[in-house]
Amino acid sequence: MAEKNNSASLSGGKKILVLAIFAILSFLIVFGLNKVIRKTKVTPPTPPQEVVEVSSEEIIPVNVSLSDYDVTVGVGITKTIEAIGGKSFAWSSSNEKVATVSADGSVQGVKPGSCDLSVENEFGRTAQCHVTVKKTVYLTIDDCPMGYTGEILNILKKYDVKATFFVMNTYNNRMLKKIQEDGHCIGLHTYTHTFKKCYRSQYSYFADLEKLSDIVESYTGERPNIIRFPGGTGNHVGGKLNMRRMVNGVEDLGYRAFDWTASSGDATRPRPTAEKAAANVLGSCTQDSEIILTHDKPCSPGALEIFLPALLKRGYVFETLDHHPEQSHMSKTWYERTVSKNEIPCEALTADKEFIDLEVGKSATLKVTMTPENSTDYVRFVSDDPTIAKVTLEGIITGKKPGVTQIKAIASSGQEAVCSVTVADKLESNTEVEVSSGGDNQ
Ligand SMILES: [Zn+2]
Helix, strand or coil, X not given: CHHHHHHHHHHHHHHHHHHHHHHHHHHHHHHHHHHHHHHHHHCCCCCCHHHHXXXXXXXXXXXXXXXXXXXXXXXXXXXXXXXXXXXXXXXXECCCCCEEECCCCEEEECCCXXXXXXXXXXXXXXXXXXXXXXXXXXXXXXXXXXXXXXXXXXXXXXXXXXXXXXXXXXXXXXXHXXXXXXXXXXXXXXXXXXXXXXXXXXXXXXXXHHHHHHHHHHHHCCCXXXXXXXXXXXXXXXXXCCHHHHHHHHHHCCCEEECCCEECCCCCCCCCCHHHHHHHHHHHCCCCEEEEEEECCCCHHHHHHHHHHHHHHCCEEEECHHHCCCCCECCHHHHHHXXXXXXXXXXXXXXXXXXXXXXXXXXXXXXXXXECXXXXXXEEEEECCCCCEEECCCCEEEECCCEEEEEEEEECCCCEXXXXXXXXXXXXXXXXXXXXXXXXXX
């Protein structure tokens, strides 16, 4: 019994021990599991973001929509339609003789009419845009701002028409700001409009242009890059000046020069009536794209009141010259006078120097020879970097800051001669520099 008791008490102790171990293990298991469960709840596993994006794109094709579904555009004018939905778009026009469309959705009017543009994205989803192409007219007002500019601006506002104002330096310069605020385009005409002064030499012409640009900038904060030569490029008053070289010269400086294709004749003497000036415009607007010349003259407001509604009725859209598709546009007279049938093209052009070393502020002349010598070509000079060395129309090079650049002489037939120019603060004393003020190769 004693043994039994003994064994019973022993087994009782074991029981307690087993129970204790069991309790500890249970506690650990439950506590541990709970921790694992809690951890799982707090941070649920997420698939990588990129995978989600790629798979959703593959599965769901995106429809394509457009910024505009019905567009009116003038002949020669470009408008951009934005496609939304997808990453790559293929555009096409139902009639490229009416309007063309490029890969980025730029629509250009070719001739009056209408057609449809289609766009397809990478999922094969498509959208269409209807295009109406109208004739384009660029209305230009020269010799302003003068006494009628305010009245002209009111009439343009009434017909919701934008124009290009070729301005001068006048007593009424404060109107420059008003022209800009009304959304019109400002072009440079001339500071003085005195032909004898501004056409005395190429330098006086460019000095006149710069002076006017300063005036316009002081009122509008902008330097225009659209210009009209006083009297146009076909003028007889430019006299000895070679207008082809002048046009090349202004283009090299980043300007765009525009003559006109239709005229109101409002600056001729005796002054026409408003009715006559309007009839002149309506009679000469026959093409799909016209540039109209008018002035700030007494008959101009009355003429505008007649021909603006008439041209709108004829289906013209009014645009400003900064939207013209050409870099520059010259008159017929200019082409007749400068592109003669008796041209002798330049076959080769050689410069008298391949290298020139110059001090800052000093000048040297690059002389060129054309082959054959009696070539009717014109040569102009361009600097690769005018901040290092600038060059005049005659080939006079002036050092501006230390560095190396190239001066190119270009004949109108396209032949080139190149000279490398090194500009330094101070040259070694044995280096000779030819300084000249002449050098006209014509
Ligand atoms: Zn003028």
